[in-house]
Amino acid sequence: QKEVxxxxxxxxxxxxxxxSLNCTYSNSAFQxxxxxxxxxxxxxxxxxxTYSSGNKEDGRFTxxxxxxxxxxxxxxRDSQPSDSATYLCxxxxxxxxxxxxxxxxxxxx
Amino acid sequence: xxxxxxxxxRVICKSGTSVKIECRSLDFQATTMFWYRQFPKQSLMLMATxxxxxxxxxxxxxxxxxxxxxxxxxxLSTLTVTSAHPEDSSFYICSASYGLNxxxxxxxxxxxxxx
Numbered sequence: 001q002k003e004v005x006x007x008x009x010x011x012x013x014x015x016x017x018x019x020s021l022n023c024t025y026s027n028s029a030f031q032x033x034x035x036x037x038x039x040x041x042x043x044x045x046x047x048x049x050t051y052s053s054g055n056k057e058d059g060r061f062t063x064x065x066x067x068x069x070x071x072x073x074x075x076x077r078d079s080q081p082s083d084s085a086t087y088l089c090x091x092x093x094x095x096x097x098x099x100x101x102x103x104x105x106x107x108x109x
Numbered sequence: 110x111x112x113x114x115x116x117x118x119r120v121i122c123k124s125g126t127s128v129k130i131e132c133r134s135l136d137f138q139a140t141t142m143f144w145y146r147q148f149p150k151q152s153l154m155l156m157a158t159x160x161x162x163x164x165x166x167x168x169x170x171x172x173x174x175x176x177x178x179x180x181x182x183x184x185l186s187t188l189t190v191t192s193a194h195p196e197d198s199s200f201y202i203c204s205a206s207y208g209l210n211x212x213x214x215x216x217x218x219x220x221x222x223x224x
Contacts, residue, residue, distance in 0.1 A: 031210070034212055036215075041200075041220065042217050042218065043113075043202045043204075043215035043216050043217045043218045044153070045215070046111075046212050046213075046215075049212045088152065088153075092210065095141065095206070095209060096155060096158070097153075097155070099152040099153050101151070101152045102152055
């Protein structure tokens with residue numbers, strides 16, 4: 001079993017939709033949780049960084065962490081074609097990041 | 110803030126050549142830098158972790174003599190792929206962090222193609 005599980009997609013939604021991206025994990029030692037966005041042929045860009053259970057909002061993005069269920073989510077409101085990318089969840093353990101496989105998102109006009 | 114610059118973005122060279130990739134943190138001091146490899150449609154695989162002024166820590170299965178890492182200052186780390194062969198062709202990405210439990214910020218990667 002992988003330490004971090006993420007549905008690879010692809011996920012295709014119309015512009016304006018609410019997108020829900022999820023990851024589950026097995027190791028309760030993970031302390032910090034991140035979401036990165038990666039466009040094709042580019043490095044990952046940090047979107048959200050959280051360390052406690054609950055919600056954190058930044059513009060159209062909301063990150064949710066449920067440590068009791070070992071489950072994290074990223075919600076994107078009013079999705080735009082420019083949001084089309086691969087979204088990677090990541091969790092830190094002893095300063096190393098463990099990544100999910102990434103979910104490819106396509107937002108069509 | 111937290112900008113990481115990686116250079117070059119693309120390298121194409123002959124088998125047997127050594128290739129150096131630079132990673133710079135432009136607006137912060139990076140106590141730790143990381144080097145990753147990413148295959149098409151796969152996630153990032155950590156190759157090594159480097160702290161300024163000390164030897165890099167390599168992940169299991171990564172050859173330290175093949176992938177030389179130098180972290181000479183708080184803003185610069187380099188990865189040298191020595192005597193590169195076609196199987197070393199990949200997308201190499203660096204990241205930098207400015208402290209324990211701080212998030213990693215990534216460069217834009219280097220696409221390496223060995224002919």
